[in-house]
Amino acid sequence: MLENSTVKPSKGLSESDLWEGMVRRGIGVVRSQRPNQFYPIFIDPERQAIVEIGKPLALEEDRSLVVPPDGLVAVWPIKDDLTEGFWQLSPAGLKKARQQGTVRVGSFNSKTDQWRIQYMKAKKAKAVVDGLIPTLGKDENGVVILDLDGGSLESLPTPRTVWTKKSHDASTGGAGLLNRILPKRKFPFAKSLFAVEDSLRFFISDRPDAIVLDFFSGSGTTAHAVMRLNRQDGGRRQCISVTNNEVAADEQAALRKSGLRPGDPDWEKWGICDYITKPRIRAAITGKTPEGEDINGDYKFTDEFPMAEGFEENAEFFTLTYETPVAVHHNLAFQRIAPLLWMRAGAEGSRIDALPDQGWAVAETYGLLVDLDRSAEFCDAVDACDGLRIAFIVTDDDRRFQSVARRLPDSVEPIRLYESYLSNFRFSMGR
Template sequence: MIEEKLSNVTAARQFGEVVFPGLRTVGSVRTGNTEDPAHVVINGENFHALEMLGYTHSESVDLIYIDPPYNTGNKTWQYNDHYVGEQDSFRHSKWLSFMERRLTLAKKLLKPTGVIIVAIGDEEHHRLRILMDEIFGDQNFLANLVWDGGTKSYASYVSSGQDYMLVYSKNSAALTEQGVQWRETKPDLAVVLDTAARLFKSSGEDAELAGEQFRDWLKKSDLSPGIKRFNQIEATTGRVFNADRDLGAPEKRPNRSFTPLLHPVTGLECPVPSNGWRLSETELLARLSAGRIAFGATESKIPREKSYLDEASMQIPGAVFQRDRSAASIYLNQILGDKRFPFPKDHNVLMRWIRLAAPKDAVILDFFGGSGTTAEAVIRLNAEDQGTRQCILVTNNELSAKDDAALRKAGHGPGSEEYEAKGVFHHVTKPRVETVVTGVRQDGSTYSDGLPANVEFLELAYLEESRVHAALEYDSLAPLFWLKSGAVGTVVQRTDDSAYEWNEESSLAVLFDAGKAAELAEVLATKQNRVKHVFIITDSPEQGDLAGESFGDEITVEPIYGSYLDAFQINRSDS
């Protein structure tokens, strides 16, 4: 149920204190196309990370999925560095305050067509619904999804294994304007079509015999009623269809056609619906010519229109779905080689809803990243359909209460190598994503053939304003600029006292000497590279504007550090 334990503070900075965030690389894996955006996994406090993403991804995220603490009263989340227990009379208000601050920041990151999905349990479901109505607007509520994960044998009253996912859009009107509709392939569609094709072939293309065998197979199957309706096989093509679509008009009108159709075997006229045909005579004859009209055994029955299964392959997703939750724990243990994390989310469930709710080139954010399920789901989806989705996942490096106590007792406190190695980022999230991508576990054993993806592992850093002013923190800011420019290729590093830097793989360049703007522009034009974003290191707005004139309209130019310092005075007491 819970993807991550969260602390509301970090030892590095307190809330209300002015901080300037940066990012430091702590590893990467690269097996994917260099032109695709890299996935980003960030170790850091998620409130500060959301503030940071406000600079890099304002109104740029297509989908947010989060699985926050469920506030069950167990030792599963903290508020002001203390576990919130069941007996705490303020635990619900503390949880709401905790969530409100993060959801308010998250909303600013969504595109107008963006969607947020929040997993939650019974304990806070009703409160979360009211909170999200307040933040996102009740007019933007899309769905209350119910995940039936299996019954509980230890319940005192009712055996309930349901969790929920509340779904909101940032602006439902924008979704409507874009014509967005969520559709998914009917389950077992391929099995049904393959079975019909096999029976048609084995019967010597005898549609009547194949149809009887096909209907017998359908009766014995546990397929949905909707797909079982398609129970006939077409004689000329072997296609699966049903003939239950009425051709009669709903009401009489003077312009309705009443021309009878002739039975293809007897040649006699078939009955006409009492209100006439719902199609014009031209349309009706066109469908007859195309073989899309089904007749009875004799001319006594009114003809009906055929619906083909391969043309009705999509369906609207239902609000209730079933999947045993225990499968996700077993699956994660197989990836890591041992048990390290309780109650991970199911990547198959996330893949389904990401596929429905976001385009194939979407930016997807999870700021309660936990074991890294969302990152794996996005990586697997891209491998499945050649998408270029990018996942930005934020988690912290907290330890379980048990590991925390054991390590402290052994003399290893926060900050020590032994202690940090057991945190969720280093012990679960990072090794999971690395194993999924490379196919090799931490211990060197083989898990799989791996998947094509580029992933950058980063750590949230807190910078001093004076060091930023003195241009001493470029290494910690470079990943931030890379992330803002699309995270394509690798982070642009500075060598010695170079006037500018760029590389063949990245979509950005960094100009350290504003006086060399024309030279850099010429280099970029000559190389015909894919640089779309130039950062100019200067504290002078005038100097930055002048340097920016050297670059064409196709390149976004941003002078820094001035803009950085203005944008990143996060956590201000007056905000």
């Protein structure tokens, strides 16, 4: 990972230190959370070898209808309670692990009546690939043979004060890379994408669902680095990037001479958020410059691939503005604060963007009750929705709010909407 690292004396390793089950565990882990990570792995049970990787199955498709190739057996991400979960790795992540030899067929699981699939998490797999944990080659199935007496988890790299890799230099991995993504757009002191990626890796490589808050996002390097980590191991990490839309001081003078002032569209379009941050994040995902051209060049660190391939990510852009109390209390501001409710519930799944005609609505992670006369229907819908975390209840009547809250499942947090969220702020979609 780094050219400078600390290596401590070896204490020996055990199989359990490195290998673990590839089925995601935990309460609330269900197939619908990550449909792209619900796919069959076809194995040869005689050789206990992975032979093929199937395609992700749509939610409405029944896995029992998938026919394995002749002589092979399909293994699915089924939890010990026999419910459908998902794999820790995406098909692309599993393909990379097979190439490295850091995934294998384990023992037979009598609870699920299928073979276990085991893998190494990103940090441990990289330590094996980089030679920090010695191996004796690969077996006939392409799986690494570990030298369990010659390595230690303590030998994994730790960060040093000075990093000397060329990719971590700000001029190469920062300004130079940003110029490929946003040609002719200048941003002072852009950090190296790969230095930020490595910094994050030390803390969240084994946390595929981590949420990263970048409160001074600048050019958006941190969000970009989180995308790269997700691509490497199939993670679903999120990044919340916060920045203002300040216009550089030297540009302000020229704009003022043109008669422009802060708030004018022709002023704001030169601000850091609208001119650099959002275009950079959008370009990284799509693989295209703001002009619609394929980004020229390749990523040259860890996993190398053309920048024009982009990432399997999505992004939402919001602008914090002011909303009058009158509009708030007359239900005129709901569409503008709807994204905030979605973010409060975890920024996952679909979003309730308008007041529902039937008086209530539920999404994957939260529900909204507007008409308290329909509270019984709403509570039944909430109770039937796995993974729902929050119920927003629109009322100024504390007694009625408490009545609805008592009927909700213990796992659902009730929030009185006007008291907590319909304040003087609103979030509107950026353009």
